[in-house]
Each structure stands twice: as C-alpha cells, then as structure tokens.
Amino acid sequence: MKIGVIGGGAAGYFAAIHASGKGNAVTIFEKSPKLLSKVKVSGGGRCNVTHRPMEISKLVKNYPRGEKFLKKVFRHFKCEDTIEWFESRSVPLKTENDGRVFPCSDDSQSIINALQVEANKLGIQVKTSTGIKEIQLKGDSYLLISDRGEFLVDSLTIAGGGYPKVDGYAFMNKLKHQIISPIPSLFTFNTPQEPIKKLMGISMPNTQVKIEGTKLNYQGPLLITHWGVSGPAVLKLSAFGAQWLFDQKYQARAIINWNADFSEQKYFEHLTQYSKSHPNRKVSNYPLFEIPTRLWEYLCDKSEVDLDQTFNSLSKKQINKLVQNLFCHILNINGKTTFKEEFVTAGGISIDEVNPETLESKYHPNLYFAGEVLNIDGITGGFNFQAAWSTGYLAGKSSVKNTI
Incomplete structure (x- = not known):
C-alpha cells in the first residue's frame, strides 16, 4: 500500500510515523524546503510540546473550536501518551509551573531530531518543495498533482496546517x-x-481582561508592548473571541483589572484603610496591589492624583477614580499583531464531515485529516501541539487499520 501524507509539520510527521509498518510505503509531501518549521520556532525556540496531563473533560476546555470532537480524539492519544512517546525516544521533558511541557534541553531541535530519526528508521520518504496543487479521485485512490510530478496513493492524510485565506485550500476542491x-486566532x-x-x-502576573459588550474574558499574565498589550491573558482571550473580534474588524474596547485578586470593593476598602494606617506616606513612593512603580504612577496620573500627595490627602473622588483605573482600566483596541512567529488559524475543514474516532472523511474512504487543517484550534500552553500529535496519531493508525 502506498500512503501519502501532505504536510511536513508536527501532525504530518506523526501521521506518517504511525502509518508505517505492514509493508506500507509512506511518503510525506511538503510544499516548502523546510520541515517541522513551526516546531522549530515554537515557545521561543524551546517547543512547548504539550501541557501537564489533565482529565480529558478539562483538557478540551482549552480549545475554542473543536471541544466535543477532540474529546473523542483524545481518548486515543492524550498528553500522557505524548510525554511517554518522546521520553521513550531519549527526549526527557520537564513541566513548568504554569503546566507547559518543554524538552529538558530547552531546544526545539530535540523534538525535531526525535521525529526525523523515527521517520528515517521507518523508511519514510520525505519530498520537500513538493506542493500539491490538486487532488484527483481515482476510485478509492488519490492522484496528487504537483510541479514535481504526479503521485498515486492508496491512502491519503492531509495535514498541511492552517491557511490564512480560503484560497489556500483550493487544492482540495475536488x-x-x-x-x-x-480567521486569525492567538494574536x-x-x-x-x-x-x-x-x-x-x-x-x-494575574490580570483579568474583558472585551466590552461581550461575556468574553480571561485571567492571567499581561505584558505591555510598544504596540499594545500581549501575554497569555490577551492571547487566550483573542482565541476565544476570534470570530467576534474579526466581525468587529478588530475595533473594540478591552477592560483590564490589573490584579485579579481584587474586586472593585476590595480595592476601595484597601485604599481607604491604607490611607488611615499610613496617612503621611507619599502616594508615589508606595505602589499598592503589587503594581510596578511606573504603572502605578501612570494609573495615578490617569486618576488625577498628584504624586506628591500623601494618602490622607486623597479626596473621595480621587480614590474612586483610582479604583476605577485599577479595576476596569479601558483600552481602545485598533488592530492586531500575530504573536511572534506562531501562526494559528480558526477555520478549515468542517469537523462535521470527519469521523472523530478515525479522522477519516465521511465522504471518501482512505482519506484522513490531521492538525490545523481541521477547524480546531487551542490556546497557548502546548494545546495546539497536543491536538497535532493526537490527530496525527489517530489518522496514521486508522490508515494502517484500513490497509490490513
């Protein structure tokens, strides 16, 4: 049997590896000259392989699109399986405090090497700079047409990743x-x-960011950048709000609580009590609520608080305004920026047309899908890679079952 895999990324490699055996000839077709390029740049070059193992019911909550579908997929291959697979191939992994899992080497090349060594050992052919322009149905087989010739395969897994425009999926038209x-996700x-x-x-370290006029909100670290705001709270919020923000042309208002441990009432009570306990302290010299000095000064200025004032000189109006800027600081959003080199899309092949127990097309036998080409995506933290490993594994294993 000839098995073709379109895409030389995480999902493609995993599908090819798990489709090998039983005398099958497996070939990966990659349109670019580079392989596993997203693995290379992920996590600042460290590769966030997966996330700390958790119950599947909790794991799927990290996927804005595809939650119910992935619940079935993850029963076949979950976070624990990913960790075991890499560690059994001499890639020790470590779990950081926030649950993200990285190779102990802090080098994504460790992951790339493990995948490529396994592929070589299994005799998988890899054809780079071989973009598939069209897929033709030939009975239950598939003819792949590229600039580098035509290839007939008995089974096909499409794992070419997400595309920024619908035109990118044109090779699948037939x-x-x-x-x-x-549409973009994670920005x-x-x-x-x-x-x-x-x-x-x-x-x-612990903000809450909301989108005004919606129920969209997320809690976590926030980073101020030279173009706006970033960090896990913003990135995760962008994923869950991807469609709404797209529809609004990325014009919206973000509401920030700078310390999610404090409610509006708690801010007010703490400020009032502090003013009584330390009446003669200068506001500028004593930032409260674990706010960095520069941000504290900025928020005081926005609240019309003179930094030379002492706490006991603050008027009720000034305290109310400061509480407002601490609890619901409003920022006008005008546009987005892709997060580093990590490009994630929402959209792709409708999962209603794919069997979640095998990842086989409901329309065509021996046709499978894996990774971001499906309309599934996760938030930051290793969740997108976990979806890639799980769907790649299941597509690959399923294609082998059908060749026995």
Missing part, C-alpha cells in the same frame, strides 16, 4: 469538503492611540 473560512491587541505603550516591558 474532495467537496466544506471549508470554514479561516495581541494593538492600541496605537493609548499612551500606555510608553510603559512597554512592564508585565502583571
């Missing part, structure tokens, strides 16, 4: 699968008109 129009918020940009580099 398969008649519904394509959900792709930072641009705030070009906001003076807060001058505080670039300041981070807060």
